[in-house]
Amino acid sequence: MxxxxxxxxxxxxxxxxxxxxxxxxxxxxxxxxxxxxxxxxxxxxxxxxxxxxxxxxxxxxxxxxxxxxxxxxxxxxxxxxxxxxxxxxxxxxxxxxxxxxxxxxxxxxxxxxxxxxxxxxxxxxxxxxxxxxxxxxxxxxxxxxxxxxxxxxxxxxxxxxxxxxxxxxxxxAELKALDAALGNPARPVVAVVGGAKVSTKLDLLGNLIEKVDALVIGGGMANTFLAAQGQAVGKSLCEHDLADTARTVMDKARALGCRLILPTDLVVAREFKANAPSEIVTDCPDDAMILDAGPESVAQIVDVFKTSRTLIWNGPLGAFEIEPFDKATNSAAAEAAQLTRDGTLVSVAGGGDTVAALNRAGAAKDFTYISTAGGAFLEWMEGKTLxxxxxxxx
Structure with missing residues (x-):
């Protein structure tokens, strides 16, 4: 720039x-x-x-x-x-x-x-x-x-x-941080994209797949990808009508050599409320909903962080607003913060929910850069001209 x-x-x-x-x-x-x-x-x-x-x-x-x-x-x-x-x-x-x-x-x-x-x-x-x-x-x-x-x-x-x-x-500072994250990053680059719906982040996913080495998908949008693979998601938030779109994204990732990382174990509950009884499963029961990624999934994400040089983060990994469904976001954020402190990772994050989640996890202060922008940060990640x-x- x-x-x-x-x-x-x-x-x-x-x-x-x-x-x-x-x-x-x-x-x-x-x-x-x-x-x-x-x-x-x-x-x-x-x-x-x-x-x-x-x-x-x-x-x-x-x-x-x-x-x-x-x-x-x-x-x-x-x-x-x-x-x-x-x-x-x-x-x-x-x-x-x-x-x-x-x-x-x-x-x-x-x-x-x-x-x-x-x-x-x-x-x-x-x-x-x-x-x-x-x-x-x-x-x-x-x-x-x-x-x-x-x-x-x-x-x-x-x-x-x-x-x-x-x-x-x-x-x-913002433009230099963004250039370091996507414009001319140290590789490998991993992106974390979470949030509720795939439909709001199609442009983002399409652009990132072409630019990063690994893409972690979390939050409610991960459920759409799991369902597209034939996995049961019970009563979880899921855009079933976007199954074909999700499969297209996965095919594109494979073709471009971008590793797509989805939850392998799931934290499920029957109620969406703080401290609701929960369990860790690999298949979601019909009467339950997926509210967070499980410990195995977090371990996989952390392993990717440890072998990456640059991290871009937009969106939480689960229902971070309520306990205990904030564990995946908190754990992954803490590891990213530690790697940043150690000097092995350049970490850039942005978006309203993202900043709130990282602040809640106590990790924001250690990230290389936290963007103050919402829509502008997202459009930049989508590859659009600002x-x-x-x-x-x-």
Whole structure:
């Protein structure tokens, strides 16, 4: 990937328009998770330290081109100030007179947050006039929102065509980690793909089979592959209508020399609830459901990890939200974390459920890189072009 970084830009006395993702969760009127705010601090701090003016462009929620007071970014401002440790000015619009006046009032080292870009219909339509109105506010554009890079919006793609542009620190780290995982990885490469349904990850499976040496399939989607092989899955979540598709995926893997790894022993229960009575079987009884991979399956997965140099992880191996059906995910994640600490494995993971599962397992902190993106991470794994990244490369 060929893109400029912040190091290649002179930001002294310049107004830097920084696209960030601060679409953060709220509880009882306050930010409940600061992960996304903390992730953008290095970029803001570097620009401010160099004597630049940091102007933040962001969306919040899904207002669909209308002003929705409950989705104002003003409510995120206190958390931003607290984490930055300095005042953050706020403009009641992201374009027009309010934005221009707020930018004009800035001094080097100041930080300004503009109102929700999605209050304007031109944002999601990538309207050239919207992009031009944003670009008119600054001297350079810095994209630090990989999580929004799969959207061709005015503040992610259109503006990058109009100003000298670069990747922020978070975007830079993300792109380098992803390139190390799939673009130019150390081999052998193993991918773990879990989740509920095969239908949501067909593009992902098709792309990974062509690029990895081994592919571990877990979670509910593994049941579809087991059923396609003629194995009983009882009352398990299973897309029986995709049996032919599953067989096509398995045939493609064989043809390309990609080792496809499915559970060989299963943890089953009659109820989907925490601490439900469970047993380990090789064939699922008709009145039971598969809720996790068994210990033999985990041992097989761990063996693959030990002989691999790169790991890409998207999706849990079982119903990780409830005990005891989190054991396979926790055990495999712990081993991946240990191998990463030992320096023998480069481990990259992403996706909402994945991050939650790895955090729950206590393994996330030891992975080489945990992507903050959801849809963008998945589309990258699917081999799709991300407009926000392509604009930076251009």
């Amino acid at each position: 060929d893109f400029k970084t912040l190091d290649a830009m002179d930001v002294t006395d310049k107004t830097a328009l920084i696209r960030v993702d601060i679409n953060v969760p709220f509880e009882n009127g306050a930010v409940s998770d600061f992960t996304r705010i903390d992730a953008i601090l290095p970029t803001i701090n570097d620009i401010v330290a160099a004597g630049g003016k940091a102007v933040l462009l962001a969306h919040f929620g899904r207002p669909k081109g209308k002003v929705v007071p409950e989705m104002s970014l003003a409510q995120v401002r206190p958390a931003l100030e607290a984490r930055l440790g300095k005042p953050v000015a706020f403009a009641e619009d992201c374009i027009g007179k309010p934005a221009k006046d707020a930018v004009s009032a800035m001094k080097p080292g100041d930080v300004l947050l503009l109102e929700n870009t999605r209050f304007h219909p031109g944002e999601e339509k990538n309207d050239p006039m919207m992009a031009a109105s944003l670009a008119a506010l600054g001297d350079i554009y810095v994209n630090d929102a990989f999580s929004a890079a799969h959207r061709a919006h005015a503040s992610t793609e259109g503006i990058a065509r109009l100003l000298p542009s670069c990747a922020g620190r978070l975007m830079e 407009p926000g990244v392509a604009a930076l490369e251009a």
